[in-house]
Structure formats: C-alpha cells, structure tokens
Amino acid sequence: MGEGDPSGARRPPSRDATIGAQAVSTHPRNPTPTPTPAPVTGLRCLVTGAGGYIGGRLVPELLDAGHRVRCLARTPAHLRDHPWAGRAEVVRGDVTDAESLRPALRDVDVAYYLVHSLGAGRDFEETDRRAATTFAAEARAAGVGRIVYLGGLTPRDVPEEELSPHLRSRAEVGRILLASGVPTTVLRAAVVIGSGSASFEMLRYLTERLPVMVTPSWVGTRVQPIAVRDVLRYLVGSARMPQDVSRVFDIGGPDLLTYRDMMMRYATVAGLPRRLILPVPMLTPRLSSHWIGLVTPVPAALARPLAESLKYEVVCAEHDIRRYVPDAPGTPVPFDRALTLALERVKEARVTTRWSNASLPGAPSDPLPTDPDWAGGSLYTDEREQSVPATPHQLWRVIEGVGGTNGWYSFPLAWAVRGQLDRLVGGVGLRRGRRDADRLRVGDTLDFWRVEEIERGRLLRLRAEMRLPGLAWLEMRVERDATGGTLYRQRALFHPRGLAGQLYWWSVAPFHAVVFGGMARNIARTAEQTADEPVRESAVGTAGPVVHPGGDGGRK
Numbered sequence: 001m002g003e004g005d006p007s008g009a010r011r012p013p014s015r016d017a018t019i020g021a022q023a024v025s026t027h028p029r030n031p032t033p034t035p036t037p038a039p040v041t042g043l044r045c046l047v048t049g050a051g052g053y054i055g056g057r058l059v060p061e062l063l064d065a066g067h068r069v070r071c072l073a074r075t076p077a078h079l080r081d082h083p084w085a086g087r088a089e090v091v092r093g094d095v096t097d098a099e100s101l102r103p104a105l106r107d108v109d110v111a112y113y114l115v116h117s118l119g120a121g122r123d124f125e126e127t128d129r130r131a132a133t134t135f136a137a138e139a140r141a142a143g144v145g146r147i148v149y150l151g152g153l154t155p156r157d158v159p160e161e162e163l164s165p166h167l168r169s170r171a172e173v174g175r176i177l178l179a180s181g182v183p184t185t186v187l188r189a190a191v192v193i194g195s196g197s198a199s200f201e202m203l204r205y206l207t208e209r210l211p212v213m214v215t216p217s218w219v220g221t222r223v224q225p226i227a228v229r230d231v232l233r234y235l236v237g238s239a240r241m242p243q244d245v246s247r248v249f250d251i252g253g254p255d256l257l258t259y260r261d262m263m264m265r266y267a268t269v270a271g272l273p274r275r276l277i278l279p280v281p282m283l284t285p286r287l288s289s290h291w292i293g294l295v296t297p298v299p300a301a302l303a304r305p306l307a308e309s310l311k312y313e314v315v316c317a318e319h320d321i322r323r324y325v326p327d328a329p330g331t332p333v334p335f336d337r338a339l340t341l342a343l344e345r346v347k348e349a350r351v352t353t354r355w356s357n358a359s360l361p362g363a364p365s366d367p368l369p370t371d372p373d374w375a376g377g378s379l380y381t382d383e384r385e386q387s388v389p390a391t392p393h394q395l396w397r398v399i400e401g402v403g404g405t406n407g408w409y410s411f412p413l414a415w416a417v418r419g420q421l422d423r424l425v426g427g428v429g430l431r432r433g434r435r436d437a438d439r440l441r442v443g444d445t446l447d448f449w450r451v452e453e454i455e456r457g458r459l460l461r462l463r464a465e466m467r468l469p470g471l472a473w474l475e476m477r478v479e480r481d482a483t484g485g486t487l488y489r490q491r492a493l494f495h496p497r498g499l500a501g502q503l504y505w506w507s508v509a510p511f512h513a514v515v516f517g518g519m520a521r522n523i524a525r526t527a528e529q530t531a532d533e534p535v536r537e538s539a540v541g542t543a544g545p546v547v548h549p550g551g552d553g554g555r556k
Contacts, residue, residue, distance in 0.1 A: 042066040043145075043239055044107055048095055048135075049114035050088075051078050051443055053197060054150060054231065056353035058112065060084040061232050067239065072104045081441030081454070083352075095131040098138055105142035110239045111135075113149040113177060116170065125169045132173040136180035146183045148238045149174055150231065153190040153224070153250060155312040164308035174248060183246040185238040187231070187321070190252060190314040191262075193338040194228025195345035196354035196435070203259075204346075207266045212276045219259040219279055224252035224315045227338035230331060237325030245324065250316035255335040259310060262335070269339045354435050354445070380505050382492040382512050384520035390527040392478045392486050396457045398527045399476045399488075403446040404434035409526065410518030414511065418466070422448055427467040449474065470494055470501035476523075488527075490520045 045062050049055035050071035060083070062069050069088040073079055076090045093100030095115055105111060113135060116128055139147055152170035154160070160168055174186040191199040206213065234251050257265070260277050267275050333341070345351055388395050402408060408415050419430030430447040434440075440460070444451045449462035457478060464472035477489040492512075496502050 042068055043109035044068045044070065045239060046070045046072060046104060046108045046111045046144075047114065048072045048112060050090075051075075052114060053353045054192075054228075054235075055112070055114045056082065057228065057232055058114070058235055059088055061236050062239070063087050065236050065239075067110075070104065070108070072101075075443075077453075078443035081443070095135050096127070098134050101135065101138040102142065105138055105144055108139075108142065109145040111139050111144045111147050112235065113147055113173075116173070125165055125172070128169045128173050129176070132176040136177050136182070140181045144182050145243075146185065146239070146241065147177050147180065148185045148235060149177050149187070150235065151186055151188050152309065153188040153252070153314040153316065155314055156317055158312060163312070167309050167312070178246060178248070183241070183243055185241055185245070186248040187234055187238065187251050188248060189226050189231055190223045190309075191225040192228050192231055193225050193253075193335065193342060194231075195342040196351040197228060197342075199225075200342050201354075203262055203266055204270075207263045207275060208270065208272065210275070211273065213263075213278065219263070219277060221310060222256050222258055222313045222315060223262075223310065224256055225262065225335055225338070226251055226253045227333035227335075227341070229338075229341070230333055233331065234321055234325050241324050249321040250318055251321055252316040252319075253332045253335055253338065256315055257335060265336060266339055269336055270343060349437050351435055380494045380496070382516050384490040384516055386488045386490075386520045386524040387481060388486040388488050388524040388527050390486055390524075390530070392457065392480070394530055395478050395486055395488055395524070395527040397530065398523050399460050399478065400440055400454075401438065402460075402476075402523075403449070404437065408447075408519060409522035410516070411511075411514050414515055419448065422466040425467050428465055468494075468501075469498065469504050470496040486527075488520060488524050490516065490523075492516055 042065075045067045047055050047059055047062070047069060050059050051073055055071075059069050059071060063084060071079060071088055071090045072093045072095070073090055074092070074094050076092050079085055079088075079090050091104045093104045095101065095113075113132070115131065136147070151174045152167050154163060154167050154171055160171055163171070170188075174188070178184045178186060193200050193203075230253065231251065234249075260279075263275055263277065267273070415430065423429035423431075428445075428448050432445045432447055434446055435444050440446065440451050440454055442451050442454055445465070446462060448464065448466040450465050451460070452463040452473070453459060453461040459478075460476045462474045464474070471494070473491075473493045475489075475491040475493075477491075479487045479489055481487040494501075494505055496505055
C-alpha cells in the first residue's frame with residue numbers, strides 16, 4: 001500500500017529511515033562531514049496472546065529490540081509474574097470485544113495477532129472468524145501501522161475446503177487480516193520445535209515412552225519444522241517491513257522430514273536406542289488424538305487438530321521472508337540443533353513458556369466464592385489445619401513445590417486414578433506437570449490445576465481444570481498461630497453444577513479424610529523433615545523444595 005492508501009493508517013518509520021540510515025555531523029575543527037549512525041526509534045507494539053507459548057516469548061524479544069510493548073490480556077494478573085512484566089504495559093481486553101480493543105490499539109504501530117481457539121469445541125472456526133474480523137476493523141479504525149499474524153502452513157495442492165478445520169481456520173484468519181486495509185504480515189509455520197511447545201512435547205513423549213510404536217500413516221508425511229527462535233526472529237523482524245509489503249510468507253527450517261524421521265532423530269539426539277515404528281493405516285486422526293492424549297501430556301482436544309494437520313504434506317513454497325528479515329549465519333536453525341537447544345532448556349529447568357500457558361478452552365472463569373461479587377448458591381468446603389514445627393519459609397518451600405514429580409503428598413493411587421479418568425473423558429489429567437520444578441507464577445499450570453493466585457510465602461490458590469460438574473479450588477496458606485508458631489491451613493472448595501455436581505461431591509466426600517487430611521499431615525511432616533537441611537537455591541535465586549529419597553510422605 002502506498003502513501004495514498006485510503007485506509008488512513010499511519011505510516012510507521014520506513015525501514016531505510018530506521019535501520020542502517022546515517023546522519024551527518026560536522027566537528028568545528030573538521031569541516032568534513034562525518035557520518036554517524038542514526039538512532040533506531042522503537043515502535044509501539046501490541047501483543048495479543050502474551051500469556052501463550054509464543055506471545056510470552058515474543059514480549060521480551062521485542063523489548064530487547066528497543067520497542068515499547070503493550071500486552072492485551074483477559075486476565076492481566078496472569079502476566080504479573082513474568083520476568084518482563086515490569087517492562088511492559090498490560091491492559092485488560094479481549095479480541096472479540098471491540099470496546100476493549102479501542103484503547104488497547106490506540107497509538108499502536110504494530111499489532112501482533114497471536115490468538116486462536118484451537119481445540120475450543122465445534123464452533124471454534126466461528127469464534128476465530130468473529131475475533132479476527134473485530135480485530136481487523138478496530139486496527140484499521142485506530143490507524144495501526146501493521147498487523148503481524150502467525151498462522152499455520154497449508155499444503156499447496158489441497159483445496160481449502162478439504163483442509164482440517166484447524167488449518168482452514170488459520171488460513172481464513174490470515175485472509176481476514178490481509179483484507180483489513182492495514183498492511184499485514186502473515187507468517188505461516190508448520191511444526192514449531194522449542195522447549196515447551198505442543199509439537200515438541202508430542203514428539204518428546206512419544207519417542208521416549210514408546211520404544212516400539214504402532215503409529216498412524218501420517219508418520220510418513222513430510223513436514224518442514226522450524227525452531228521457535230527462528231519464529232521469534234521473523235516475528236520481531238516483521239515489525240519494520242516496508243509499508244507497501246502486505247502478504248503471506250512461509251517460514252520453516254532447513255530440513256524436510258517425515259514425522260518418522262523426526263522421532264528417529266529425536267532418539268539419536270536424546271541418546272535413546274533406535275525406535276521401531278510400525279505405521280497402521282486404520283488409525284484415524286480421532287483415534288490418533290486419543291492415543292497421543294494417553295501417552296503424552298497434550299490432551300486429546302489439542303492433539304486432534306495437530307494430528308489432523310500432520311496428515312498433509314506441509315513444506316514452504318518460498319523463503320521470501322529473508323529479503324526483509326535476513327538470515328544470520330546458522331539460521332534458520334537445523335532440526336537437530338533445535339532439538340538439542342530444547343532438551344538443554346528442559347534439563348536446566350529454563351522453560352520460560354509452555355503450550356499449556358494459554359487458558360484451557362472451557363476452563364472456569366467464575367469468581368472465587370470468597371470474592372465480593374460471588375453470586376451465591378451451594379458451596380461445599382473441606383478445611384484442614386496443622387501445626388508445623390518448622391519456619392514459615394520451610395513450609396512455603398514445600399507448598400510451592402507441590403505437584404509434578406513431587407506429587408500431592410497423599411494417596412498417590414487416588415490422584416493417579418483421578419488423573420487417568422480425567423484424560424479418558426477428554427481432560428488434561430496429571431501429565432501437564434510443572435513449568436518450573438521450584439517456582440510457580442500466576443497462570444502456570446500444575447497438573448490438572450492452574451495457579452490462580454500466589455502471595456509468595458503466604459498463599460497458593462489453585463483452580464481446577466479437570467473435567468468436573470462444577471467449579472473447584474484448592475488453597476494452601478502459611479500462617480502464625482496464637483503462640484507465634486507456624487500453622488498450615490488448607491481449604492478445598494467446590495461449587496456444584498446441578499444434580500450431577502451434588503452427586504459428585506457426596507460420592508467423593510468419604511475419601512476426603514484420606515486425600516485432603518493426608519495431604520495436610522504429609523505437607524507438615526515434609527516441612528518438619530526439611531527444617532534441618534541446607535537450602536538449595538533455584539535458578540531464580542529462591543529456595544526450592546528438598547525431596548527426600550526415603551520417607552516420601554505420601555508423594556507419588
């Protein structure tokens with residue numbers, strides 16, 4: 001689009017004016033003009049989906065590149081514990097709500113559209129369509145200089161109507177944004193490889209857990225994976241594309257591989273024995289998704305669209321992006337190198353974001369029953385308290401370390417069975433684990449819970465994301481008793497939905513003494529056992545929990 005574009009969009013500084021341009025200065029004693037680099041002016045960038053896998057990593061990259069960043073979030077509190085939170089502006093809003101978008105898009109040069117409704121039910125295509133249409137209209141009205149969208153790579157020889165709903169929706173969103181009247185960059189990627197990505201987690205768990213695999217026929221389909229660091233590099237670089245560039249770009253790594261190749265190469269990089277892979281044609285994407293859901297942490301609702309996409313050959317038709325975002329030496333990152341980097345991050349517990357960072361479709365959003373705007377209704381609670389012969393700090397270390405490999409400190413079989421039942425009905429189960437072994441932050445997933453609130457050293461509140469006929473929370477508090485000693489308080493809350501919710505509560509109530517009572521006692525006992533042990537510093541410099549080889553206190 002040229003300067004006469006009727007859209008009225010502001011024209012951001014051109015690439016020539018901001019990158020590599022030179023200004024002329026003259027020293028009084030030297031009349032010869034001396035070229036000096038012109039300063040690069042940072043752009044105002046809006047990032048939607050900042051709480052998700054890509055968005056959470058893009059924000060610090062933009063900040064480090066000198067840009068000013070505003071994040072749009074339905075729940076701003078979920079971003080407050082990110083390492084970059086103090087450097088970015090966070091505003092409340094939703095891409096489907098035009099009124100909330102208007103102030104968020106004000107004075108924005110580049111708007112990153114990184115949201116989608118993957119696995120959100122049968123109407124997710126309509127939800128994506130409505131959100132993209134609203135965002136496009138508001139971006140144009142606000143005079144946004146550029147929209148950048150990360151979509152999915154689609155096969156060249158398959159009509160769009162024959163694509164999987166996931167890929168079809170991604171393509172449609174790209175078209176809507178391109179038609180907005182705002183210069184738009186649409187980046188299309190296939191499999192993204194990085195620590196914590198859904199594609200990497202699928203590949204990792206399938207390969208590590210199954211030395212012999214009966215697999216769907218799509219393991220023989222070629223794809224072009226890309227390292228997450230290349231995705232971020234292209235996203236950041238797209239901010240300064242020339243005004244007249246508005247188009248789709250295919251982005252991918254240097255390797256064309258089948259999924260079988262990727263599993264074999266993962267086994268090699270991870271030091272595993274060679275895997276035996278037996279493709280079976282009758283395994284449909286639906287059956288594949290349940291199989292993936294049982295073996296990996298990725299739930300069936302998310303695995304199915306990913307599996308459906310893998311049945312197509314998705315390779316880049318061009319690499320024109322390098323004209324605007326040049327490839328430095330060593331980029332794009334080769335597949336084996338991307339795996340090595342991801343595994344190093346996992347091993348060192350430096351996974352900054354995970355696929356589970358984004359809110360689970362259909363997850364409860366009602367207020368906690370103790371909130372002022374609680375609407376009332378039936379509310380069941382189970383409350384426990386335990387005196388702890390340890391310091392509050394030592395107790396907090398145990399509380400913040402719950403879940404994941406440390407388990408839940410009571411009746412491991414009951415927790416395991418509940419997790420398996422949840423996965424059988426399409427829930428997330430226990431396999432999401434933790435992002436960080438030592439430290440939690442608001443918005444983190446913790447097995448089939450999500451951290452709703454954390455007051456360091458005092459309160460951890462979890463919201464249930466397992467399949468339930470109602471809403472549930474679990475609170476763990478560190479307090480002082482009347483004598484100044486340490487007190488552990490634990491509260492489980494359940495707000496039933498209909499008769500099913502009532503029946504559910506009373507069917508599990510007989511087990512609460514074992515599950516919740518045992519949990520309170522074992523957390524207190526573990527804090528006492530660690531009272532005399534040296535503090536182990538975590539990667540962020542705060543004490544992490546100490547796990548005993550023996551006397552596991554009921555941990556799984």
